[in-house]
Amino acid sequence: MSTDEVTAVILAAGEGRRLEPLTNRRPKPMVPVANRPLLEYVVEAVAAAGIDRVVLVVGYKQERIRNHFGDGDDWDVTIEYVEQATQLGTGHAVLQAEPVVDGPFVVLNGDRIVDAAAVSTVCDRLRDGDAPLVTVTAVETPRDYGVVQLDGDRVTEVNEKPEGPVDTNRINAGVYGFTPEIFDAIRATNATGELAITTTLNDLAERDSVTGVGYDGRWLDVSNLWDVLSVNAALVHDSDHARDAPATGQRVGDAVTVADDVVLAGNVRIGPNATLSGASAIGSNVTVAANAVVENSVVLPDAVIGPGAVVRDAVIAGNARIGPNATVVGGEATVVVGDSVHRGVTLGGVVGDNTSIGGGATLTNGAVVGDDVQADAGVVLDGRVESGAVVRRG
Known part of the structure; x- marks a missing residue:
């Protein structure tokens, strides 16, 4: 046989x-x-x-x-x-x-x-x-x-x-x-x-x-959600698997820093003075605007990281919008999954498909924001936010 x-x-x-x-x-x-x-x-x-x-x-x-x-x-x-x-x-x-x-x-x-x-x-x-x-x-x-x-x-x-x-x-x-x-x-x-x-x-x-x-x-x-980041990092560091993604049509602005452990798909747009590092994967048609920082993150296709936004240890799903100067803090978090409490996991946050995070908003460590969420400028998002929610200031 x-x-x-x-x-x-x-x-x-x-x-x-x-x-x-x-x-x-x-x-x-x-x-x-x-x-x-x-x-x-x-x-x-x-x-x-x-x-x-x-x-x-x-x-x-x-x-x-x-x-x-x-x-x-x-x-x-x-x-x-x-x-x-x-x-x-x-x-x-x-x-x-x-x-x-x-x-x-x-x-x-x-x-x-x-x-x-x-x-x-x-x-x-x-x-x-x-x-x-x-x-x-x-x-x-x-x-x-x-x-x-x-x-x-x-x-x-x-x-x-x-x-x-x-x-x-x-x-x-x-x-x-x-x-x-x-x-x-x-x-x-x-x-x-x-x-x-x-x-x-x-x-x-x-x-x-x-x-x-x-x-x-x-x-x-x-x-679990934080495994997406660790497995992504392992594959990004494996040149046999990470470097064969399409990389056509990229537009990279002036003074951009893209570390060696970052994988860019096709049609990615990166604005001036943006910084990408820390085993990140940037999907197709993603925009990372001027002065933004993306570190140890997975950004799915068609997402937009706004000017001056800081995204660390995060998963940003498809067609999501991270507003200007919004922050995903990053670092270790305590995350509840069902009946289990997971302490000390590296997860800055997760933003679901088609969700819009307003300018200057903050995701605290371990925040999980569902799909189709509309979050106003300046809000603080903590814990879990259900899909379809509207998060207002005050």
Whole structure:
């Protein structure tokens, strides 16, 4: 069996609610880092591993994915689509690929960036007759992920986001190797509500039949808004991935400072005396006006950073307007996501699509402003501002 006979199934149906407002208009795998969607890096890793048949499991806002990737010709692969109409977990998502998969296959998450080597290694092990396979990597914060317990190379348990003490830093890296037998195993899993693939794997692990495959390459995960900045920075610093974005039609004013770790897309306009630095990505058709400062930020297409504005550690979504002399303060913040409180994360703020921040306004550390918000000049925006809100002075 060659990698030509292995299909890649990429799970890209999820909504990504923890990334709101960025996922209000786009599925999580289409959130851009270094000016390209997360999913594009995953497809490229699969192609680089020698796999030429890709099945994308799509659902939420799927037209954004279909329109971007089409039939896969631009990536030298053939892309087919299957729909997960209701997002009922990763196991359920894998099951949607059953009608189009009749041989060994690898499964990847569409929002988690790995090197081609992770895919190649799983393919090699599939060729040797091993399955099911789970890639295992080491991270600094294992309790945020699926902690993997091993006995040699046998997986004994995958514990999703454990609450108790963790005695290992090894986690599920999210690249799997399966044969079609996994479909019956998923159906046999006794689960209610959402069905995670790890539930099925734990059932199989009790029979000593799941093999762990070590992986120590690049592993970039976007779970929360601040991860967009850290993953963007990692990719911007990787010249193989960041420097191939289109850079035509740029208009750069006098005395502009653009650091080496800044990625500019096409048709960007930068006014005189502006300063761009700190692993920033500036999307297509963005305007950064005179004397503005953009540092360690991701600015999506068609946004405008007004004259004298200061934007640090921020994500500015599509077609947003940051008014003259407005400030996103930057630095560490405490951010509440659902029932969880995250302290000491680097997030100056997030501004949603089509939102307008008035001149002289301030976003305090960790502010998350939704889509279509109208904020008056001089206001202070703190915490979360719901989409569609109008924020007045006084």
